[in-house]
Amino acid sequence: MVQVNANFAKLQSSYLFSTIGKKVREYQTAHPRAEIIRLGIGDVTRPLPAEAIAAMHAAVDEMAHAETFKGYPTDIGITFLEEAIRADYALRGVALELDEIFLSDGAKSDCGNIGDIFGTENIVAVCDPIYPVYVDTNVMAGRAGNPDAGGHWNRLVYLDCTAETGFLPQLPGDRADLVYLCSPNNPTGTAMNRAQLQAWVDWANENASILLYDGAYEAYITEDLPRSIYEIPGAETCAIEFRSFSKTAGFTGVRCAYTIVPKALKSGDTSIHALWGRRQATKFNGVSYITQRGAEATFTAKGRAQVRETIAYYLQNAGAIKAGLESAGFSTWGGVNSPYVWLKAPDGMTSWELFDLLLNEAQVVGTPGAGFGPAGEGYFRLTGFGTAEKTRQAVERIQTRFAKFEAGGVLG
Amino acid sequence: MVQVNANFAKLQSSYLFSTIGKKVREYQTAHPRAEIIRLGIGDVTRPLPAEAIAAMHAAVDEMAHAETFKGYPTDIGITFLEEAIRADYALRGVALELDEIFLSDGAKSDCGNIGDIFGTENIVAVCDPIYPVYVDTNVMAGRAGNPDAGGHWNRLVYLDCTAETGFLPQLPGDRADLVYLCSPNNPTGTAMNRAQLQAWVDWANENASILLYDGAYEAYITEDLPRSIYEIPGAETCAIEFRSFSKTAGFTGVRCAYTIVPKALKSGDTSIHALWGRRQATKFNGVSYITQRGAEATFTAKGRAQVRETIAYYLQNAGAIKAGLESAGFSTWGGVNSPYVWLKAPDGMTSWELFDLLLNEAQVVGTPGAGFGPAGEGYFRLTGFGTAEKTRQAVERIQTRFAKFEAGGVLG
Numbered sequence: 019m020v021q022v023n024a025n026f027a028k029l030q031s032s033y034l035f036s037t038i039g040k041k042v043r044e045y046q047t048a049h050p051r052a053e054i055i056r057l058g059i060g061d062v063t064r065p066l067p068a069e070a071i072a073a074m075h076a077a078v079d080e081m082a083h084a085e086t087f088k089g090y091p092t093d094i095g096i097t098f099l100e101e102a103i104r105a106d107y108a109l110r111g112v113a114l115e116l117d118e119i120f121l122s123d124g125a126k127s128d129c130g131n132i133g134d135i136f137g138t139e140n141i142v143a144v145c146d147p148i149y150p151v152y153v154d155t156n157v158m159a160g161r162a163g164n165p166d167a168g169g170h171w172n173r174l175v176y177l178d179c180t181a182e183t184g185f186l187p188q189l190p191g192d193r194a195d196l197v198y199l200c201s202p203n204n205p206t207g208t209a210m211n212r213a214q215l216q217a218w219v220d221w222a223n224e225n226a227s228i229l230l231y232d233g234a235y236e237a238y239i240t241e242d243l244p245r246s247i248y249e250i251p252g253a254e255t256c257a258i259e260f261r262s263f264s265k266t267a268g269f270t271g272v273r274c275a276y277t278i279v280p281k282a283l284k285s286g287d288t289s290i291h292a293l294w295g296r297r298q299a300t301k302f303n304g305v306s307y308i309t310q311r312g313a314e315a316t317f318t319a320k321g322r323a324q325v326r327e328t329i330a331y332y333l334q335n336a337g338a339i340k341a342g343l344e345s346a347g348f349s350t351w352g353g354v355n356s357p358y359v360w361l362k363a364p365d366g367m368t369s370w371e372l373f374d375l376l377l378n379e380a381q382v383v384g385t386p387g388a389g390f391g392p393a394g395e396g397y398f399r400l401t402g403f404g405t406a407e408k409t410r411q412a413v414e415r416i417q418t419r420f421a422k423f424e425a426g427g428v429l430g
Numbered sequence: 431m432v433q434v435n436a437n438f439a440k441l442q443s444s445y446l447f448s449t450i451g452k453k454v455r456e457y458q459t460a461h462p463r464a465e466i467i468r469l470g471i472g473d474v475t476r477p478l479p480a481e482a483i484a485a486m487h488a489a490v491d492e493m494a495h496a497e498t499f500k501g502y503p504t505d506i507g508i509t510f511l512e513e514a515i516r517a518d519y520a521l522r523g524v525a526l527e528l529d530e531i532f533l534s535d536g537a538k539s540d541c542g543n544i545g546d547i548f549g550t551e552n553i554v555a556v557c558d559p560i561y562p563v564y565v566d567t568n569v570m571a572g573r574a575g576n577p578d579a580g581g582h583w584n585r586l587v588y589l590d591c592t593a594e595t596g597f598l599p600q601l602p603g604d605r606a607d608l609v610y611l612c613s614p615n616n617p618t619g620t621a622m623n624r625a626q627l628q629a630w631v632d633w634a635n636e637n638a639s640i641l642l643y644d645g646a647y648e649a650y651i652t653e654d655l656p657r658s659i660y661e662i663p664g665a666e667t668c669a670i671e672f673r674s675f676s677k678t679a680g681f682t683g684v685r686c687a688y689t690i691v692p693k694a695l696k697s698g699d700t701s702i703h704a705l706w707g708r709r710q711a712t713k714f715n716g717v718s719y720i721t722q723r724g725a726e727a728t729f730t731a732k733g734r735a736q737v738r739e740t741i742a743y744y745l746q747n748a749g750a751i752k753a754g755l756e757s758a759g760f761s762t763w764g765g766v767n768s769p770y771v772w773l774k775a776p777d778g779m780t781s782w783e784l785f786d787l788l789l790n791e792a793q794v795v796g797t798p799g800a801g802f803g804p805a806g807e808g809y810f811r812l813t814g815f816g817t818a819e820k821t822r823q824a825v826e827r828i829q830t831r832f833a834k835f836e837a838g839g840v841l842g
Contacts, residue, residue, distance in 0.1 A: 019638040020607045020697045021549030026705050033711065035505075061501035071494045074720065075487060081683065082483040084817075088683040089473035093447075123535050123685070123715070130713030131543075134570065137433030154712045158546065195432045226431040271493060271500040271719045273535070285432045293438050299445065300566045301542030303535070306718050307683045308486070405496075 025160045034150065034389035038373070045377055054377075055412040057339070057400045058385040060204070062268045064331060066312065067324035070267065073315035077308040091121075091304030099310045102317040103276055112248040118280055118291065120298055121305045125234050125262040125275040129198075130155040131301070132230060132258065132277070135293040136196060143175035143194035145187045147205055147387055147394030149232070152198040169392040178393045179206060185351050185360065186210060189221050197222065199247075200232040202239060205390045205399040206360040207336075207352015209243050215250045222256035228283070228290070229257040234275075237266040237329055239355045254280040258290070265357070267316040267325050274305055274313045332357045335409040336402030342413030343400075346420040357402040360387070364420075372398050380415040437572045446562065446801035450785070457789055466789075467824040469751070469812045470797040472616070474680045476743060478724065479736035482679065485727035489720040503533075503716030511722045514729040515688055524660040530692055530703065532710055533717045537646050537674040537687040541610075542567040543713070544642060544670065544689070547705040548608060555587035555606035557599045559617055559799055559806030561644070564610040581804040590805045591618060597763050597772065598622060601633050609634065611659075612644040614651060617802045617811040618772040619748075619764015621655050627662045634668035640695070640702070641669040646687075649678040649741055651767045666692040670702070677769065679728040679737050686717055686725045744769045747821040748814030754825030755812075758832040769814040772799070776832075784810050792827040 038058060046054060065071075080086035088094055100119040107114050122128050129151050138160045144152050153171065156162045163173030170176060175194045177187035185206040187199065199218065202209040210218075222229050231247040239245055247253045259278040263269035283290040315321045333353075340353035343361055353359040363372040369386035376382045376398075387397030402409065450470060458466060477483075492498040500506055512531045519526050534540050541563050550572045556564050565583065568574045575585030582588060587606045589599035597618040599611065611630065614621040622630075634641050643659040651657055659669045671690040675681035695702040717725075727733045745765075752765035755773055765771040775784040781798035788794045788810075799809030814821065 020640045021552050022697050022700050022702070022705060023547050023549055026547065026708060027700070029708060059505075061505060063496065063499065063501065065496050065499045066493045068494065071490055074490045074493075078483055078486045078490060078720075081478045081486075082480065084475065084477050087475065087477045087680075089475065090682045091685075093473055094683075126715045127713055135435050135438065137435055139433050151712060158709070158712065228432050268499075270502045270715070271506075273503075273715065273718045285434050288434050288439070290434070293434060296438060296441060297570070300563060300570065301539055303538045303682070303685065306535075306685045306721055308490075308720060309718055 023158065025158050028162075028164060029154060029157055034385070038383065038385065041373070041377065042383055052381050054381045054383060055404065055408045055415075056383045057404055057409065057412055058383040059401060059403055061270050062265060062332075062403055063405065064268055064328045066268050066272070067316055067321050067328070069315040069318055069321035069324055070312035074308050074312040077311035081307070088307040091307055091310065092299070092302075096307070096310070099305075099314050102314045106317055107246065107248070110246055110249055112246055114248075114278065115281065117295075118278055120277045120279060120294060121310070122275045122277060122298070122302065123273040123305055124264065125232065125260045125277075126151055128260050128275060128277040129230070129232060131297065132294070133159045133161070134297050134301075135290065140195035141173065141175060141193050143177055143190050143197040144391075145179050145198065145200065145203065146176045146392060147179065147390030147397070148198065149200060149204045150390065152230075153391070176391075176393070179203070179208075180393060181349070181362070184208060186214060189217060193225075195227050196230060197227055198230045198232065200234070202235040202352070202356040202358075204235065205358055205385065205387065205394065207354075207356035207358035208360075209239060209241070209355040211243050212250065215244055215247060219247070219250045219252045219256055223252050226285070227256065228285075229253075231257050231259045233259055234262045235265055235356055236261065237325070238333060238357055240333065241355055243355065248278070248280070254282040256283065258283065263313050263316065266329075267313070268328060269309070269313065272306075272309045272312060274309045331406065332402040334402070335404060335406060338406075338409055339400050339402065339413055342417055346417045348420075353402070359400045359402070361398050361400065363387075363396050363398055367396070369395055369398050376416065380412070380419045382412045382415055435570065437570050440574075440576060441566060441569055446797070450795065450797065453785070453789065454795055464793050466793045466795060467816065467820045467827075468795045469816055469821065469824055470795040471813060471815055473682050474677060474744075474815055475817065476680055476740045478680050478684070479728055479733050479740070481727040481730055481733035481736055482724035486720050486724040489723035493719070500719040503719055503722065504711070504714075508719070508722070511717075511726050514726045518729055519658065519660070522658055522661055524658055526660075526690065527693065529707075530690055532689045532691060532706060533722070534687045534689060534710070534714065535685040535717055536676065537644065537672045537689075538563055540672050540687060540689045541642070541644060543709065544706070545571045545573070546709050546713075547702065552607035553585065553587060553605050555589055555602050555609040556803075557591050557610065557612065557615070558588045558804060559591065559802030559809070560610065561612060561616045562802065564642075565803070588803075588805070591615070591620070592805060593761070593774070596620060598626060601629060605637075607639050608642060609639055610642045610644065612646070614647040614764070614768040616647065617770055617797065617799065617806065619766075619768035619770035620772075621651060621653070621767040623655050624662065627656055627659060631659070631662045631664045631668055635664050638697070639668065640697075641665075643669050643671045645671055646674045646677055647768055648673065649737070650745060650769055652745065653767055655767065660690070660692070666694040668695065670695065675725050675728065678741075679725070680740060681721070681725065684718075684721045684724060686721045743818065744814040746814070747816060747818060750818075750821055751812050751814065751825055754829055758829045760832075765814070771812045771814070773810050773812065775799075775808050775810055779808070781807055781810050788828065792824070792831045794824045794827055
């Protein structure tokens with residue numbers, strides 16, 4: 019009989035966002051006239067940059083004629099997008115070789131698939147709270163061990179990100195071979211500075227560990243912070259960086275990302291670069307030519323300006339959420355270098371209690387922090403990806419509901 | 431220190447097609463005026479169907495406006511492509527539920543990633559010769575064991591496909607939990623009939639094995655043969671089917687495929703459907719909306735006619751190769767229900783000897799059978815994916831070179 023991968027049985031069957039969806043549908047059914055505002059989503063809503071649209075139309079036309087038709091993206095020797103990405107890194111002082119840039123259909127795919135090249139015996143460290151894909155993919159691969167009653171996996175090392183640490187991960191005291199870092203962070207919205215990243219790079223090099231650095235939100239950085247781990251001396255021997263056009267340029271619907279694996283990154287004598295190259299050559303056939311042309315256009319002067327405009331729009335929403343909630347008495351983090359605002363549930367509420375209260379009494383949907391890990395309990399995520407108008411309405415509703423906050427407590 | 435996946439070290443470092451590319455470049459450098467004709471490629475060359483082009487332009491336009499913009503394909507509740515695929519299966523009498531159809535960026539991805547949901551202790555059977563991805567991905571996962579001097583992996587079960595069996599796989603005498611079948615076959619071009627498929631389905635159900643059925647070339651079937659494994663009674667409890675728009679509708683450059691996992695497919699009490707759903711939800715974010723609209727258009731009446739025209743073009747090339755080589759004294763297979771023509775190297779030549787001879791003396795590039803597995807030695811693959819004109823020229827050159835075939839032997 020076929021044996022299944024037994025690790026899958028350890029995963030929770032209900033995914034965070036499907037539970038949220040179910041609760042929202044039930045509320046809407048019970049209150050058909052309620053105008054629910056969704057600030058829980060991690061998906062973009064603004065249209066693609068006009069330059070990308072034009073480039074994609076031109077690419078579609080190329081596919082209509084034998085003379086300009088393009089087949090397998092990996093076989094036809096095209097490198098225009100890698101060249102544009104390399105030039106973009108060079109603007110930050112990072113020198114990459116073209117074949118250190120691996121295009122893909124999404125950072126989620128890469129963050130998950132990267133595990134293929136590593137042994138199952140490695141000890142994995144994750145921030146807590148964090149984007150659930152890092153944990154779930156390691157559960158599937160057998161690196162997480164078993165869950166305890168508190169929601170911790172016994173073979174994972176947890177880097178608690180709490181109010182005390184400014185929601186930043188601290189260096190682990192225990193052994194950790196593979197460390198997922200995400201900056202600016204999802205869900206907390208916090209970003210690491212140069213000194214903090216340097217400490218991680220130095221630690222990784224000293225311990226022969228590898229940092230799996232998720233920079234999917236780097237375009238939201240507004241302060242003077244590194245945008246790439248490779249701005250940090252020594253990172254090329256200890257870090258893989260994941261990037262995406264999804265949150266940067268609105269590509270969630272057209273799928274394009276890239277992963278940097280430096281040739282200097284090794285485990286003993288084994289080239290990690292060669293392993294990932296072999297993994298991708300064997301299990302992946304490249305990114306749509308049309309998508310690639312669209313992505314390339316986001317690096318032109320006009321394209322960059324259009325991207326900046328969209329990101330400014332989302333950041334303005336995030337700022338409005340942050341300011342509005344703080345004025346209502348909430349403690350918040352993020353929202354400055356990130357589309358995400360992370361807030362503390364008041365009065366000792368659990369994150370699901372705050373979810374239910376906001377849905378039932380303000381018709382606003384957010385994401386309970388507990389969905390991002392045990393240390394997310396008592397916190398909540400709102401996002402700047404809605405429209406400006408709906409975001410303003412949502413903030414007003416929350417302010418109205420919490421006007422009594424200081425007086426008698428939230429639940430009273 | 432980080433441990434790498436040690437199985438990667440077992441893989442050959444040089445991939446078949448990169449070796450071919452190197453030989454061709456060297457020949458071209460030494461003979462700059464030579465007009466090399468490439469019939470080794472497995473990539474399409476004809477433009478996309480006009481209906482797909484129009485649909486993709488319309489989809490690009492949708493992405494330009496907030497009102498019609500589409501984000502994560504997996505989150506926005508679109509099922510138009512799954513509905514079109516379901517309707518296409520219904521035409522062959524196969525009833526599928528929408529969520530038994532999993533869209534992806536490519537059959538190569540799915541054929542490789544499917545291993546994630548199965549245990550490493552399963553015994554895997556592969557046809558020999560075969561598309562190398564099945565073997566390589568199982569080597570990476572640790573299911574293949576170690577290679578011997580003859581190129582066999584000691585934990586794989588090989589289903590030799592030889593002239594004696596008409597290049598069709600025979601039921602294994604040994605235990606085999608997961609069996610990769612590809613029909614019409616790459617590289618041999620042979621297709622299984624109803625009775626042959628029924629024997630495999632019955633065997634799999636009796637042995638609680640799972641068939642991993644790669645139907646990437648089903649659109650090339652011209653004879654009265656099943657196009658889907660699910661046309662065979664009982665397949666829904668023992669088979670996963672991989673399909674692609676790549677060779678069907680020329681989508682190699684825009685990336686779209688789908689995998690069918692029936693809800694009736696189980697291992698004991700464990701739903702294989704649920705496992706694949708969880709794997710994809712965790713490690714994949716869906717197919718480009720633009721690509722999906724293009725794929726949908728290939729199922730319209732006009733789109734189907736355009737697809738048929740392109741496939742007829744490739745099949746005509748394959749037929750010309752087959753007829754031309756047979757008239758030159760070669761034994762050939764395939765080319766009727768497949769774009770691939772499989773031929774025996776004459777005079778006991780190895781497949782690389784025939785490769786070198788055709789490159790050096792006819793300036794025609796094909797693919798050595800040995801690259802597809804040990805049983806491919808002594809055979810050679812040519813494809814119908816070139817232009818009609820170049821294909822005709824290539825056949826003439828081969829005929830000229832082999833005019834002396836019957837007289838004094840090829841190498842004489």
